[in-house]
Amino acid sequence: MSGLPTHVDIRDVSLRDGLQIEEPIPLSAKLDMLAAIAATGVREMEATAFVSPSKVPALADAAELAAELHNFPDIEFSALVASPNGAKRAIAAGLRSIEYVVSAADGHSRANVGRSTAEATALIPEIVAIAHDSDVTVEVIVATAWDCPFDGPTAPQRVLDVVAAATNDAVDRLAIADTIGTATPRRVTDLITLVRPLIGDTPLGAHFHNTRGAGLASAYAAVGAGVTRLDASVGGLGGCPFAPGASGNIATEDLVYLLRDSGIHTDVDLAAAIDAARVAQHAVGHGLPSALLRAGDRIPG
Amino acid sequence: MSGLPTHVDIRDVSLRDGLQIEEPIPLSAKLDMLAAIAATGVREMEATAFVSPSKVPALADAAELAAELHNFPDIEFSALVASPNGAKRAIAAGLRSIEYVVSAADGHSRANVGRSTAEATALIPEIVAIAHDSDVTVEVIVATAWDCPFDGPTAPQRVLDVVAAATNDAVDRLAIADTIGTATPRRVTDLITLVRPLIGDTPLGAHFHNTRGAGLASAYAAVGAGVTRLDASVGGLGGCPFAPGASGNIATEDLVYLLRDSGIHTDVDLAAAIDAARVAQHAVGHGLPSALLRAGDRIPG
Secondary structure, three states: OOOOOOEOEEEEOHHHHHOOOOOOOOHHHHHHHHHHHHOOOOOEEEEEEEOOOOOOHHHOOHHHHHOOHHHOOOOEEEEEEOOHHHHHHHHHOOOOEEEEEEEOOHHHHHHHHOOOHHHHHHOHHHHHHHHHHOOOEEEEEEEOOOEEOOOEEOOHHHHHHHHHHHHHOOOOEEEEEOOOOOOOHHHHHHHHHHHHHHOOOOOEEEEOEOOOOOHHHHHHHHHHOOOOEEEEEHHHOOOOOOOOOOOOEOEHHHHHHHHHOOOOEOOOOHHHHHHHHHHHHHHHOOOOOOOHHHHOOOOOO | OOOOOOEOEEEEOHHHHHOOOOOOOOHHHHHHHHHHHHOOOOOEEEEEEEOOOOOOHHHOOHHHHHOOHHHOOOOEEEEEEOOHHHHHHHHHOOOOEEEEEEEOOHHHHHHHHOOOHHHHHHOHHHHHHHHHHOOOEEEEEEEOOOEEOOOEEOOHHHHHHHHHHHHHOOOOEEEEEOOOOOOOHHHHHHHHHHHHHHOOOOOEEEEOEOOOOOHHHHHHHHHHOOOOEEEEEHHHOOOOOOOOOOOOEOEHHHHHHHHHOOOOEOOOOHHHHHHHHHHHHHHHOOOOOOOHHHHOOOOOO
16 A cells, blocks of 8 residues: 555445435435535535336436436536446436446346346447547446356456456546445455556546445555545445345445545545435435444544 | 555454443353354453443453353453452453553543553553563553544554553553544554554554444554454444444454455454354344344355
8 A cells, every 4th residue: 555645536326326226215305315415515426327217216217317417517427327328318318427337247247237248348339439429428337346246256357358448448437346345455455456557547436335344444445556536325325225234335424534534635525424424314214324424523523 | 554464363352342331241141152252263352351340330240250261271361450459350360361451541541540641551560560470461452542532632642652661561462442433544554653663572453443434444454554463342242232333343253354355364263253243142132233244254155
């Protein structure tokens, strides 16, 4: 861990990854969350996904939500897509930034999108062309980068193959995702160290779940290894709502606390992030796993 | 983080720090926990504390519990003490290893033992003499090493003064404790880096709570900075039992998972630690915050 950056970009993914497996909530509740999250000062948010409404009913209102985003001109919103058609829908709805997910493990890739990793990778140029034709940026997110729920541990070379293809295809950003929350810091350092030489100046992000308690440790390791962008959700939204306390994404407020005390600036105000976690907890109607939501900052506000 | 050790010693503190603020449970329930924790293969356990029974009623059975420890000859048991008198009681009860706590912050020290940090530090030679006269080892634990609930951030020099005095007084081991769960990895690295040059070959441990979600990240940072001993409790016992989900000590099983996947050996079997966490959960009668207790190992057993 040879030196930490002075700034890390946090992308709040509460409205997409955080809500994806929750029971659907009304658009008005999402807009309440959006306003609270915007008030934290965060500069980037994953707003929704343009995927099959029957597969992800919680995000079936993607176009309606997208129509509200112009009210927050200071935030860069992105949407997740899983196909060229999804990319077209996102752009038609007004998104200026899309995320295309490729699972590095065949098992997860087939279960998720009905395509092998190689087939999903082969779609990157078409998606980049669709996006760049409209001056929209594309991030490729490599899912199941450490472990797959079907295939077990993911061979690093499978991740590197996707990364190399995406870099070659001129994507604007890359991210590595711990989709099922199994990563630990040394494995994170090892993989990021292999990824970095392949990507030139392409900004590199990472996405962790706190499922096995190591989400923040992994995020800190990632930052130490050269990642400058981290996904997080307020309250740690994104766990299974039917397993109380089961952790979802790393909590924005817990991450901001750790980074602040490590001398790493983010644009996110900690007290406002705790407030936003409360709004999210109210919106979904059950407790969230965030630590700061319970314990508060060590420094009185 | 210039190289990780190949082995870390875990001390399970479930029976002392884990139970300290719980409602008292019967000795038989403690012995069930002890047997389950012993079955994990852990080599060291903090069994109890010889302190005021009126202040810590959950540990009022210290002598009775100590009388059972001979049934586990492969485990090194320790007990926490706060005074020379406590040291004498622990040794009389048969303990071969004692921990003397000195709070680096005056506020916490006075609230906890009615003495300033300097006054508590000045007792180290007497406690070492009492212990060494009976061939008992002494560890000095520097509490509130990062923050104090009364005084705020602890000046590192206050920690270093206690460490230097304890080293000079020939204690057998040292540990640095994040008493209120506020530490984060960079602050951990920074403090351990200051401590290490002062202590020669004295083994150095660290003690973290997961109150603000950064317990494992801090533990991993400590190991990277030269700590070879970590405290943990099964299930993450040690939180406030009246705040569901509030985290206590870092959970043994979550720590073992992280260390194993980082190539760091411990003597603790992960599946057995999860079993022991279940026993502890049953013993205290409420849910515990451990992540592995919910999510399980990533590798099927």
